[in-house]
Amino acid sequence: xxxxxxxxxxxxxxxxxxxxxxxxxxxxxxxxxxxxxxxxxxxxxxxxxxxxxxxxxxxxxxxxxxxxxxxxxxxxxxxxxxxxxxxxxxxxxxxxxxxxxxxxxxxxxxxxxxxxxxxxxxxxxxxxxxxxxxxxxxxxxxxxxxxxxxxxxxxxxxxxxxxxxxxxxxxxxxxxxxxxxxxxxxxxxxxxxxxxxxxxxxxxxxxxxxxxxxxxxxxxxxxxxxxxxxxxxxxxxxxxx
Ligand code: ADP
Ligand code: ASP
Ligand code: MG
Numbered sequence: 001x002x003x004x005x006x007x008x009x010x011x012x013x014x015x016x017x018x019x020x021x022x023x024x025x026x027x028x029x030x031x032x033x034x035x036x037x038x039x040x041x042x043x044x045x046x047x048x049x050x051x052x053x054x055x056x057x058x059x060x061x062x063x064x065x066x067x068x069x070x071x072x073x074x075x076x077x078x079x080x081x082x083x084x085x086x087x088x089x090x091x092x093x094x095x096x097x098x099x100x101x102x103x104x105x106x107x108x109x110x111x112x113x114x115x116x117x118x119x120x121x122x123x124x125x126x127x128x129x130x131x132x133x134x135x136x137x138x139x140x141x142x143x144x145x146x147x148x149x150x151x152x153x154x155x156x157x158x159x160x161x162x163x164x165x166x167x168x169x170x171x172x173x174x175x176x177x178x179x180x181x182x183x184x185x186x187x188x189x190x191x192x193x194x195x196x197x198x199x200x201x202x203x204x205x206x207x208x209x210x211x212x213x214x215x216x217x218x219x220x221x222x223x224x225x226x227x228x229x230x231x232x233x234x235x236x237x238x239x240x241x
Contacts, residue, residue: 001035002034002035003034003164003166004029004036004167004170005039005157005160005166005170006025006036006037006157006172007039007040007135007153007156007169008039008040008041008173008231009172009174009231010042010045011044011174011231012041012172013043013080015043016080018231019081021231021232022081022084023081023084023085023088023090025231026085026090027088030090036130037121037131037160037166038130038132039132039135039153039156040078040133040134041073041077041135041136041153042072042136046076047070050070053069054066054070066108067108067109067137067144067147068145070147071097071147074136075094075096078094078095078132081132082132085132090130091127091129091130092132093129093130093131095120095121095132096134096137097134097137097138097139097145098137098139098145099120100116100117100121101117101138101139102116102133102138103138103139103140103141104146106144106146108147109146109149110148111140111148112214113155113156113218118160121133121164134156135153135154135156135157136152136156137156148212149214152212154211154212154215155212155218157170158218158219158224159218162219162222162224166224168224169215169224169225170227171215171226171228172231173210173228173229173230173231174230174231175210175230176229176230176235177191177228177236177238178191178192178195178211178228179191191238192238193236193238193239194239195238195239195240196240196241197216197220197241198220199240200226200240201216201220210228211228211240216240225239227240
């Protein structure tokens, strides 16, 4: 028995049917006796839609209000996922970044996680609840909402794994691992079984959006292994360690 951190990206939580597929991965770990923390992204293209809607109003939004707006997608996913888990008779509770809190610096739109207060997560574990955390968002010391940069839910998951001292961070996505190139664009791309933090950092910095570059930096700094695997297909995935 341990702490398992699983993150599910936008396509993994895109609709109700997929939310129930996500529940299977979560309950499988919970049923083994693990404490499970789940990090979710916004459903499908929700964040893109919010940014488009913002641009109908202004191209120069207040950075603070930009983050208030674009952080909301994750709140929807987190609440819906808890409702699905409840429907399956599992106890679960959602937390937004500000509720834990996940403290960041003030760099709106690309904020850096400084620390996470894990007290409410531990309390939820004591009540045998599955914990669902909204990815991509945090809060400043002054109480203002921040976001971590596009794709930032990966970083939420790795940071939670680090602060909870979980063995690994599992990143579930729409591909079955990290490839030598984007497998959706290059049919000859080969899948890696294992990568070092530096190898993965190079790829993430060169645009391999399968992992947010800051999540890899965080993982390297705190020595948290990351496993990238598919929500929809069985298989080992890729381990970054
Ligand atoms: P999520 O919504 O789960 O966070 P992303 O869209 O952010 O997923 O990242 C997964 C996508 O990353 C894949 O669908 C794939 O097209 C793309 N991708 C780009 N480069 C790579 C790579 N080297 N290996 C795997 N996937 C890659
Ligand atoms: N929803 C955010 C985005 O689209 C964060 C994430 O998906 O990780 O960038
Ligand atoms: Mg992503």
